[in-house]
Amino acid sequence: MLDIVKNTFHSIAHLFFPQLCLGCGRDTVQNDEPICIECLYQLPATHFEHIENNAVSKALVGRVPFTQASALYYFTKQSILQSLIFQLKYKQQSNVGLALGKLMGQKLAESKLYEAVDVCIPLPLHPKKLRKRGYNQAQLLCEGIQSVWNKPILNHAVIRQRNTKTQTKKSRMHRWENMDGVFVVRNEQLLMNKHILLVDDVMTTGASVEAFYQAVQHILGMKISICTLAYTSGM
Numbered sequence: 001m002l003d004i005v006k007n008t009f010h011s012i013a014h015l016f017f018p019q020l021c022l023g024c025g026r027d028t029v030q031n032d033e034p035i036c037i038e039c040l041y042q043l044p045a046t047h048f049e050h051i052e053n054n055a056v057s058k059a060l061v062g063r064v065p066f067t068q069a070s071a072l073y074y075f076t077k078q079s080i081l082q083s084l085i086f087q088l089k090y091k092q093q094s095n096v097g098l099a100l101g102k103l104m105g106q107k108l109a110e111s112k113l114y115e116a117v118d119v120c121i122p123l124p125l126h127p128k129k130l131r132k133r134g135y136n137q138a139q140l141l142c143e144g145i146q147s148v149w150n151k152p153i154l155n156h157a158v159i160r161q162r163n164t165k166t167q168t169k170k171s172r173m174h175r176w177e178n179m180d181g182v183f184v185v186r187n188e189q190l191l192m193n194k195h196i197l198l199v200d201d202v203m204t205t206g207a208s209v210e211a212f213y214q215a216v217q218h219i220l221g222m223k224i225s226i227c228t229l230a231y232t233s234g235m
């Protein structure tokens with residue numbers, strides 16, 4: 001009897017407050033998920049998590065001595081994924097980060113290439129940006145990953161000490177100069193002899209990944225792998 005009351009209440013509430021998919025805007029969302037199944041199914045998967053020699057690893061080779069590197073989806077203009085990432089970063093839709101992170105976790109858990117990872121590290125956000133947004137979107141992705149792939153999240157071992165502006169019109173060399181010294185290690189012990197997986201939302205040039213590596217490269221026995229939600233070679 002209680003279940004009937006609960007379900008009826010839920011149905012009536014849904015009439016007045018329909019839950020809309022953040023990808024397509026249709027009222028097809030079930031089980032309190034922010035993105036509908038059709039949208040999730042349509043996201044353009046790269047399958048890079050199973051391929052060692054992929055576009056992301058090619059973009060980073062010679063700059064970061066990684067163990068594995070991949071992005072799980074292609075980021076294209078006017079796509080559902082672009083809209084979801086926009087809502088995650090600029091519209092306070094933190095639940096999108098958890099949902100997309102869960103997808104990442106499912107893919108990583110299925111990949112043999114990432115089995116040896118010890119901990120996930122969200123690419124640190126500058127404290128000023130963190131205050132403005134209220135959360136680090138990479139941290140939410142890590143939490144989503146952790147919900148299905150049992151790897152601890154390591155926060156605060158590396159911090160972002162300098163804020164940077166997106167400088168899309170500058171050359172790679174200028175971006176590198178701009179990123180120099182952006183990250184700093186706060187707790188070396190936590191990273192020693194660990195295989196870390198650096199997690200971020202979108203990789204474009206890899207400048208942030210490279211800057212992160214510059215900060216941690218001296219740490220003994222540390223291995224680094226990289227996984228981002230999406231990849232674009234530039235827009």
Ligand SMILES: [Zn+2]
Binds near residue numbers: 039040
């Ligand atoms: Zn949808």
